[in-house]
Amino acid sequence: xxxxxxxxxQRNTGLIATAAAAVIFITPFLYIFFMAMKTKKEAALxxxxxxxxxxxxxxxxxxxxxxxxxxxLAYMNSTLITVGAVTLLILFGAMVGYxxxxxPSGWNRLIYAGVLVGLMVPPAVVPTIWVLQGLHLxxxxxxxxxxxxxxxxxxxVLLYRSFIATIPRDLDEAxxxxxxxxxxxxxxxxxPLLRPVxxxxxxxxxxxxxxxxxxxxxxxxxxxxxxxxxxxxNFQSQFQSQFNLLFMNILLVTIPPLIVFVFFNRQIVxxxxxxxxxx
Amino acid sequence: xxHYPSAALLAAFALSAGFAHAxxxxxxxxxxxxxxxxxMEALTAAYTAAHPDITFEIxxxxxxxxxxxxxxxxxxxxxxxxxxxxxxxxLFQALKPVDTLVDLSDIQGSVIDxxxxxxxxxxxxxxxxxxxxAMGGGIYYNKKIYAELGLSVPKxxxxxxxxxxxxxxxxxVAVAQTYGDTWSSQLFVLADFYNVxxxxxxxxxxxxxxxxxxxxxxxxxxxxxxxxxxxxxxxLNEDFGVAKFDDGVRMVATGEAAHYPMxxxxxxxxxxxxxxxxxxxxxxxxxxxxxxxxxxTVWMPAGLYxxxxxxxxxxxxxxxxxxxxxxxxxxxxxxxxATGPYLIKGCELPKDVPGAVADMMxxxxxxxxxxxxxxxxxxxxxxxxxxxxxxxxxxxxxxAEAAALYDQDVEKQAKQLGLPNW
Numbered sequence: 001x002x003x004x005x006x007x008x009x010q011r012n013t014g015l016i017a018t019a020a021a022a023v024i025f026i027t028p029f030l031y032i033f034f035m036a037m038k039t040k041k042e043a044a045l046x047x048x049x050x051x052x053x054x055x056x057x058x059x060x061x062x063x064x065x066x067x068x069x070x071x072x073l074a075y076m077n078s079t080l081i082t083v084g085a086v087t088l089l090i091l092f093g094a095m096v097g098y099x100x101x102x103x104p105s106g107w108n109r110l111i112y113a114g115v116l117v118g119l120m121v122p123p124a125v126v127p128t129i130w131v132l133q134g135l136h137l138x139x140x141x142x143x144x145x146x147x148x149x150x151x152x153x154x155x156x157v158l159l160y161r162s163f164i165a166t167i168p169r170d171l172d173e174a175x176x177x178x179x180x181x182x183x184x185x186x187x188x189x190x191x192p193l194l195r196p197v198x199x200x201x202x203x204x205x206x207x208x209x210x211x212x213x214x215x216x217x218x219x220x221x222x223x224x225x226x227x228x229x230x231x232x233x234n235f236q237s238q239f240q241s242q243f244n245l246l247f248m249n250i251l252l253v254t255i256p257p258l259i260v261f262v263f264f265n266r267q268i269v270x271x272x273x274x275x276x277x278x279x
Numbered sequence: 280x281x282h283y284p285s286a287a288l289l290a291a292f293a294l295s296a297g298f299a300h301a302x303x304x305x306x307x308x309x310x311x312x313x314x315x316x317x318x319m320e321a322l323t324a325a326y327t328a329a330h331p332d333i334t335f336e337i338x339x340x341x342x343x344x345x346x347x348x349x350x351x352x353x354x355x356x357x358x359x360x361x362x363x364x365x366x367x368x369x370l371f372q373a374l375k376p377v378d379t380l381v382d383l384s385d386i387q388g389s390v391i392d393x394x395x396x397x398x399x400x401x402x403x404x405x406x407x408x409x410x411x412x413a414m415g416g417g418i419y420y421n422k423k424i425y426a427e428l429g430l431s432v433p434k435x436x437x438x439x440x441x442x443x444x445x446x447x448x449x450x451x452v453a454v455a456q457t458y459g460d461t462w463s464s465q466l467f468v469l470a471d472f473y474n475v476x477x478x479x480x481x482x483x484x485x486x487x488x489x490x491x492x493x494x495x496x497x498x499x500x501x502x503x504x505x506x507x508x509x510x511x512x513x514x515l516n517e518d519f520g521v522a523k524f525d526d527g528v529r530m531v532a533t534g535e536a537a538h539y540p541m542x543x544x545x546x547x548x549x550x551x552x553x554x555x556x557x558x559x560x561x562x563x564x565x566x567x568x569x570x571x572x573x574x575x576t577v578w579m580p581a582g583l584y585x586x587x588x589x590x591x592x593x594x595x596x597x598x599x600x601x602x603x604x605x606x607x608x609x610x611x612x613x614x615x616x617a618t619g620p621y622l623i624k625g626c627e628l629p630k631d632v633p634g635a636v637a638d639m640m641x642x643x644x645x646x647x648x649x650x651x652x653x654x655x656x657x658x659x660x661x662x663x664x665x666x667x668x669x670x671x672x673x674x675x676x677x678x679a680e681a682a683a684l685y686d687q688d689v690e691k692q693a694k695q696l697g698l699p700n701w
Contacts, residue, residue, distance in 0.1 A: 040551060040552055041552045041553065044525050044529060044552045045529070046523075046525075046526075125352055126352060126355055126356060129352070129356040129358070130356065133356065133357075133358075138358065139358070217341070217345070217349060218349065218352055221308075221338065221353065221358055221360075222306070222336075222338065223306070223336045223337065223338045233311040233339050233340070233341055234311065234339065235311075236311065237310060237311040237312040237313070237315075237342055239312060239342075239524070239544050239545070239547070239548065240312055240313055240314070240544075240547050240548045240551060241525070242313070242551070243525075
């Protein structure tokens with residue numbers, strides 16, 4: 001027996017686990033996929049079945065062309081919001097986390113309490129809109145980016161702060177002795193080391209922001225400001241829904257986060273294990 | 280930002296140079312129903328064709344509780360755009376129309392009186408125009424099953440139950456119920472209101488004034504009793520607890536079930552998903568005890584309103600006047616076909632309406648054969664009615680107890696509205 005081969009029991013356990021995971025994670029996706037291919041009439045039956053007729057292309061074009069190519073505009077808006085918000089979240093989250101962790105002062109406790117409050121207290125919609133109106137940021141993508149940053153920052157700061165605690169201070173001190181200024185220490189020494197937690201944040205926050213429904217609904221009205229989750233309402237209403245197109249839309253909306261996840265997934269795992277082995 | 284001063288300059292220049300044709304864009308918010316969107320797009324296209332300097336931006340909002348919150352939030356922050364489509368009746372009252380909507384009393388020339396009353400603010404001004412057809416609440420039936428078993432349209436509840444018995448004996452589902460969509464469970468209670476009013480003409484007023492109760496008015500309790508009866512007799516489809524509105528529509532359209540209690544807007548769903556079955560479906564008002572008084576409970580259509588914060592009130596008003604005219608009404612019929620009567624004087628339905636609509640029209644043509652649903656006569660509608668009707672319709676709670684529970688539920692809302700005598 002070579003070192004790498006599995007025993008029968010190990011192999012069987014692995015197979016069962018894989019099969020169970022496949023059923024749990026792939027079945028819903030298959031359901032969405034099949035529904036997206038059906039005719040309106042067949043989709044209204046809600047059966048988990050092989051489509052009788054395949055309408056991939058006609059459903060796809062109908063969804064993309066609906067309401068004057070609204071979906072494409074929505075993709076663009078959602079991508080801009082997601083990229084903008086995640087960039088700011090990482091930048092500010094890392095900075096605040098760094099300072100909080102490295103510079104003990106009387107204010108830290110207060111600031112940390114503020115961060116926790118930001119995590120726990122639910123935001124109120126109407127006053128937030130008043131603030132945005134006052135700043136002339138309501139109904140703009142920039143305003144939406146700032147909202148997402150405000151809602152996500154507490155979580156980012158927490159993650160970064162605890163991660164930076166695991167980076168030895170010796171590194172900072174070595175850099176200081178070499179003549180680095182504070183900003184240089186942060187940018188050249190600390191920031192590159194934050195890669196694992198940054199990748200985790202990118203995945204978690206970009207999926208959350210891309211898939212956000214309620215915040216754009218309240219804070220970003222206007223036909224030009226539509227985001228991907230809001231396009232679902234083109235095909236869904238209380239009394240009459242076009243389920244084949246709805247599921248095709250869901251399918252299209254699900255793909256970008258899936259790509260992000262598949263792309264970064266390897267790095268999340270790599271980052272975690274790298275930290276673990278170094279000790 | 281850098282464009283801003285130059286744009287202002289340009290605008291100032293344009294004004295001083297006397298260009299009167301400023302382009303106006305009216306923003307419209309509607310729900311996402313396919314029929315709403317089709318009608319609104321047809322209306323705005325026709326209006327822009329006649330007034331090239333006015334264009335529209337149509338935005339869709341979700342329906343249900345999400346939509347209610349959204350509309351209230353936007354009105355509270357002054358961001359509701361220029362034209363708003365929203366329910367009439369008690370939901371309209373919940374918007375605080377006196378503060379948030381523009382007075383439209385002067386463009387009501389062609390609007391039928393019964394609609395005006397459901398968009399009248401507490402100060403007596405009319406703040407909306409009708410958008411879409413009125414709907415009837417009653418029972419859809421499958422004509423093929425009726426023909427096969429030699430049944431006739433029932434005029435009383437006893438006849439209805441006799442029909443059900445024969446349908447069940449023939450091995451078919453007599454009544455489709457879809458408690459997976461809880462709102463659909465209320466129909467037997469809400470659509471019974473014509474019969475309640477026929478028996479107790481003052482019920483709506485007494486009920487609002489806390490003098491009449493569901494539990495102590497036998498005619499009003501009948502709706503709950505009906506729900507219990509069809510369940511106990513075993514007339515329901517097996518999956519009534521989880522089936523959805525779409526399932527109910529399919530069952531009655533394709534003959535899987537003989538009856539489905541529902542509002543007439545379900546016809547749009549049949550037309551979309553089962554066009555070949557459209558003529559297999561008929562409609563009758565929910566029967567009561569007296570065959571001589573067999574009438575229909577009517578739901579008023581949604582209204583179009585102008586938020587008080589709109590910056591284009593004059594233009595928006597002109598458009599709404601167009602919607603509330605015979606021409607606008609004909610455009611809506613052209614966009615969606617006729618699924619019910621429009622509440623505009625002189626607006627006739629085409630001759631080739633679907634069978635179920637033709638079944639509904641006689642109720643509207645005779646005097647006193649229709650009554651508005653209770654939610655248009657009284658501001659009180661208990662928030663938990665759909666949960667209670669699901670319980671009764673599933674045999675969990677007896678009708679009498681449910682009626683008493685609903686009276687308690689209603690009390691909370693009446694107190695919240697600050698009605699006298701509660």
